[in-house]
Amino acid sequence: MKFDKSMVQTTYQSPLGPMILAATDKGLAGLWFEGQRHLPTELSGQAGSWPRNDEHPLLQETCRQLSEYFAGRRSHFELPLDLAYGTEFQQSVWQALLAIPQGDTASYGEVSQRIGKPAAVRAVGAAVGRNPISVIVPCHRVMGSNGSLTGYAGGLERKTALLKLEHALEETLL
Template sequence: MTPILTQIYNSPLGPMTLAASDLGLCGVWFEGQRHGPSVERMRGWTSVTTHPLLQDASAQLQAYFAGDLNRFDLPLDLSAGTPFQQSVWQALLQIPSGHSQSYGDLARQLSKPKAVRAVGAAVGRNPMSIIVPCHRILGGGGQLTGYAGGLWRKQALLQLEGLPIALPSSDSLFPK
């Protein structure tokens, strides 16, 4: 088993855990994010303060949040996903900053038009928030739906990228 090295990045939207394997960046999760790594899975992972890939990921995230970067250039290790999940995550990488797609559009793009729910589940299990831009996937009609890191973060990321999407009235901009 490949050793996993981790580092904390303090983003404007809260702390994030960055994880790297020998193959590349393998995880970027907001603190408390749904579908993040379990405590059991994280046993044996090593927290480091200096690691070239994790430092590069931190620097690119910093540039992204400053509005100076709209496409990440990092080696990625997507091997934790099933082949279907990996195909969905690869498709997400093709959505440019400032653009969005619906879950249905993504399912059709993958030639799986009847697999909208499966595509949605794969999007929700994306292990690399922001880097693999699952936040650019919207519900039908452009509605802000589903984000493992919280809808308020999804809205903030889309606004940062120039897509002013409003939260449904039942949600709050602030975490509970």
């Protein structure tokens, strides 16, 4: 993915480890756990990084809402999102993820049905894995077809913790 060079970033200390937040003029464009798979090159040390701006109003509001979420006081986020850096297909998958309510999960097959591409299960999986706005665009709510925990760019331990926080895991899966 090619991101806007004018993005700014800050960090957030979540209970699951440090997170990197990035925003454009249009909205929140990135939220990654430090060291997770698929970090933008701007954050991996392979390219110039985005300037840090701890005073950016949207980044501050995102940190506030994340704190409420991790404290169990927020079930959905109210933030402008900038998902423009994915393909049209990826954006359709990410929009479908936003429709999965807290406390619920969906399979990759169900997501592919929701976007009208029932045969695109693997492509949906790839788009879910490339979700640039972790937690807020809830890719952690996507499970295997048999209800099993499957890949998560931030690690399965974090996926499990997020689903426990949201009361979305059956005891048999723990």
